Amino acid sequence: MFLGKACGYPSNLQDNKTYDTDSLLQRIQQLECERDVRIQRGGSVDFATSLTSVPITDGIFPNPPTLARTQILAEFLLNPTATFKAPPLNALDTGMAIPKPILELLESSDERECIREQYFNRIHSWFPMIDMKRLDQETPELYRKPDVGLALLFTCMRLVCYPVMYNLCQTPLYYTVKQFFHVVQDSCLLSMHLLQAAVLIALYEIAHGVHPVGYLSVCTAARLGMVMGLHDRKQAKQLYGAPETWMQREEQRRTWWAILILDR
Template identity: 30%
Template sequence: MEARLRVHLAKKACARCRSQKRRCDRATPECGLCRRLRQACHYEGLVISSPRSIPSSSIDAELPLETLSPGHIKDAIAKKLTSAPGDIFVTYIQSIHPWFPIIAQTLQDQLPSSWNEASLDDTLLAFCINLLCTSPSTSSGDGTPSDFQSAYLRVKSWIAVIEGLGVTSLKIVQARALVTLFEVAHGFYPAAYISIGTTVRAADALKDHGYLCPSSSSSTSDESGKEEAIVIGWAIRILDRYITIQSGHRPSLTRFLAKGIHDINKIPWPTGLEKDTRSSLWQLSRAFEASTLLDNIHNVLHNPTPEQAFNVEEIGLLVETSHSLRTLLLEEVEDADQIYSGGLGLCHIGLLLAYENGTKVQITDGQSLTCQSLATSSLTPILTTITNMVYPFVSGIQVIDLDRLPPFNIFLVYKAAGLVTERMWMEADSSEALRKLRILRGFLKLVNARWLCCEYYLDILNEDTAPRILKSIEGG
């Protein structure tokens, strides 16, 4: 990865960084600062061939415009699938299902033996599973996209054409959700922000908000269809809320769909499904609960009342509820498996956001003083908890199972590293802060072999870290 970055460094800083006299990492096709700020990046005298681009002729060759039809698209997708339908489903069950179980296991019994007999939505869903289960590879360095990048761009073009032809089904919505998850996991922004919008609308077109079973899901039984409809509703909301946290102050797209859901009794649960705390569906429901609280915290923080810029009472209630959910999760999850719990990760993110903002409250009275003091005293212990959670994997005491790691938990580690960096000047013992930073950043470097969002987060951390601190971290 470092060799690839060196090949694509520009000789001079970009025009925006030079005009604003800011440090530029000279990365191409856009520098880290411009990418983070979502600003146009331009290098004078440099013609850049983006590693994330692919010649349109290759797509056109696979999908001739004069013969476009669902059958042609299905054949084009099937040609790229080298594994049998059953094998791809087994890969999903082993790698993705434990933390993102949006496809019913009964699908395995309904899959055909070959792709010649498969439907368009089966082949598209299989390709998206393959894409998400594939570890990233680097480009050749000459501007040609890697197979990993080409597969991503190819599926995006297929989905666009399928949408244009008016073809939709629950499986296509599931495929869209997997592509959005892929973009989240590999730090493809603003692509993920755009994709979640189209996924929400695609689900809306099926009247699928987690309560109704789309009639188009004819390939599954009624019970399996209802289960999948509910679960995809959870998954879309989790993705939407998570992406909202990444994207700033805007409200989540699905906020109006699930107001007042704070406990398991109010979650629409698949009929007849046993609530086994060890099952992947139960864990997804916990992640859904935690994402609801996270969304509510985000909403309160970014929507001040006329009387209060920081609503102490409401934030206090949400923090208390988050602590209650955290306690339940710690009882349900083994210590060694905490890093694999999406619900626990989202719960911790919500608490970090609340404490971070609480430490910055302007003191105007006794209540605001108490709030700031409580947030300040609570932030350090949770940062220590997160550091201790990932330490065994960084130190080599435990081997991390990257297939079981939800990408949502990577943001938690990045957020913790950012807060430790910000608070270094407040620490009486800077060596302890440096120790935490080495562990947290070491975890991001470790997981980057599977999820490229780690590289995205490390770029942001480097941009926000003073050179002397970076030197101290690397020198350790």
């Protein structure tokens, strides 16, 4: 009666007073499927625009840590004495398969080479953390011997090369990377690849002004570095012992300094 007119309703609406919950749920699922299809079809062969077509979380599942890996880390963190013996580098290898969405991102050698060139041309010149020679040596083995940590690092390198966006909702790759990082971290795979991935995620978030998330990501990277003993080579226990080469030691130094720079 707001406009001086009587309210009228169609008879079919007056008679139907019940709601079919199952039909509503089916309709919601149908709309979500249509949305996912549109996202996946919205990609382009161009490096920058193709990033928005990445599925958000499909196929990324955690790999629970084994008892052996848990015991190694528990002894390292809880044993206050210096009797801890550094495990071999493959002792914390999760054996986790690279998730399907990440495989689709990195399956092409041309795509991996494009990511490498974009990263070292755009980011490395002012944020020199990753050793180019080591990366080039490990990249050909990414699919011959699946390395989930290296796949995570490549995905983060791709993320930070993405043009500046003021709305992270427009970057599905960001959410894929975050979930992938937590899955690898929760599987107790502590490595330089994981640490460097954490640093790149923090760099991306700080560059986009995402706070306090960026601040907390720096904290995560710092704690990972401290667990590995990068903050004090003389006094702190070293998870993997002394580096085998000077290049490995230099990369560790650069990674730790990258964390300190972000923290400042």
